[in-house]
Amino acid sequence: MNKDQVKGTLKSAAGKVQQATGKVVGSNEQQAKGLKKQVEGQAQKAVGDIKEVVKDATRK
Numbered sequence: 001m002n003k004d005q006v007k008g009t010l011k012s013a014a015g016k017v018q019q020a021t022g023k024v025v026g027s028n029e030q031q032a033k034g035l036k037k038q039v040e041g042q043a044q045k046a047v048g049d050i051k052e053v054v055k056d057a058t059r060k
Helices: 003-025 028-059
Strands: none
Touching (some): 003 028
16 A cells, blocks of 8 residues: 555545535535545545556565
8 A cells, every 4th residue: 555545535435524524514615626626535545556567566
């Protein structure tokens, strides 16, 4: 695992919490921010996944 995978996973999880909190308090703005954070986290994790694949491929 690399730092992009870890940070992406954490950001996505934080986004889920923010989105759920927004739902509870009735804030569409917080829900949208949480969803945005989830997408950013998933993208960052995907970059980390690609880096791992490339790193593994160069070792062989």
